[in-house]
Amino acid sequence: MYLKRMVLKNFRNYTETSLEFSPKVNILIGENAQGKTNLLEAIYVLAMTRSHRTNNERELINFEENEALLQGILERNVSKLDLELFLGKKGKKAKINHLEQAKLSQYVGQMNVILFAPEDLALVKGSPALRRKFIDMEFGQIDAHYLYNLSQYRVVLKQRNNYLKQLQSKQSKDLVLLEVLSDQIATFGAEIIAKRIIFLKELEKYAKLVHEQITEEKEKLSFLYDTSIENVYKKNIKQIYQDLKILYQHNQKKEIFQGLTLYGPHREDVQFLINDKNVQIFGSQGQQRTVALSVKLAEIDVMKNETGEYPILLLDDVLSELDGARQTHLLRAIQDRVQTFLTTPSISEIAEKFIKNPKIFRVVAGK
Numbered sequence: 001m002y003l004k005r006m007v008l009k010n011f012r013n014y015t016e017t018s019l020e021f022s023p024k025v026n027i028l029i030g031e032n033a034q035g036k037t038n039l040l041e042a043i044y045v046l047a048m049t050r051s052h053r054t055n056n057e058r059e060l061i062n063f064e065e066n067e068a069l070l071q072g073i074l075e076r077n078v079s080k081l082d083l084e085l086f087l088g089k090k091g092k093k094a095k096i097n098h099l100e101q102a103k104l105s106q107y108v109g110q111m112n113v114i115l116f117a118p119e120d121l122a123l124v125k126g127s128p129a130l131r132r133k134f135i136d137m138e139f140g141q142i143d144a145h146y147l148y149n150l151s152q153y154r155v156v157l158k159q160r161n162n163y164l165k166q167l168q169s170k171q172s173k174d175l176v177l178l179e180v181l182s183d184q185i186a187t188f189g190a191e192i193i194a195k196r197i198i199f200l201k202e203l204e205k206y207a208k209l210v211h212e213q214i215t216e217e218k219e220k221l222s223f224l225y226d227t228s229i230e231n232v233y234k235k236n237i238k239q240i241y242q243d244l245k246i247l248y249q250h251n252q253k254k255e256i257f258q259g260l261t262l263y264g265p266h267r268e269d270v271q272f273l274i275n276d277k278n279v280q281i282f283g284s285q286g287q288q289r290t291v292a293l294s295v296k297l298a299e300i301d302v303m304k305n306e307t308g309e310y311p312i313l314l315l316d317d318v319l320s321e322l323d324g325a326r327q328t329h330l331l332r333a334i335q336d337r338v339q340t341f342l343t344t345p346s347i348s349e350i351a352e353k354f355i356k357n358p359k360i361f362r363v364v365a366g367k
């Protein structure tokens, strides 16, 4: 798929801009603080309805204005879609082919994007929360059901934590309500965990291949899902659900004491291993970067498999963060098959060599 055209109104430092993109490589070049990342963010928000760098949506609207609008024309294998996202003070509205969508989860997934920013190089060594966010954003795009379970899970988690706090402070004593909430959270939690296992297996398969190529087969990459469920790889949803319920029963006192839900997908993590050793702990900077890059490139193939189309790739300032060999690998991997948007302060020699006929946009002060 590719984004053919886009209009930005009052998004960040863009007042009104209409752009026509190349189905292959688009380079956004400009000095610092001109709006390169803002434009990538706009494409990301058009696809995902939320930003990769802020949860405060007010920030996305131009300082001088109260609402912003993003419109795009997306070309897919057999269809063409008009996408529209309105951001207002009271929330957002999404339209597909001019029809407003009742739920944002119906809208997300039409346009698939993969964003790779310098922060992503921390995917390996950063916090578990960062890896969970990565997993949820990526899997949510290819599976609306996953996204639905996730949003339900978050609602119940909040209720359950609130209720545990009430039990902790003895405002309430009713354990039956806690059991009801435990049952609900285990239901959504099991769906999420089971799906994560399936998707991670697929992602691992492709990441292994990319990683083998970059390291010339010297290192073997694997993933390990870190969970309180024993032997999770051998269990089905129902068994995971039962295990979660047992965990909640056995740890009831502990959870009430802490006033917190201590088990479930919001506490889990994925470990990346090289030759069976955790890269987060034992890997060098370079090894951690190579793993992050392999995982990101693997996503291109996972999405192609799941949706039948290549996603759109957004690369924010990453070339300058990678050495020559990795830059070459990245640019070879995207060549001619994936619509790519790439921001950079200047074009490197390697990029010049590997990118054929890019469309170049000069970004100056939101224009």
Ligand code: ATP
Binding pocket: 011, 012, 013, 014, 030, 031, 032, 033, 034, 035, 036, 037, 038, 039, 058, 059, 060, 061, 062, 063, 064, 345, 363
């Ligand atoms: P760099 O090369 O440093 O990464 P960049 O071109 O990617 O630069 P952006 O992050 O896209 O820069 O743009 C930053 C500019 O956008 C800043 O000058 C900032 O003040 C401005 N900006 C951010 N949010 C808003 C907003 N809501 N309204 C108006 N301007 C904004």
Ligand code: MG
Binding pocket: 036, 037, 038, 316, 317, 343
């Ligand atoms: Mg930037």
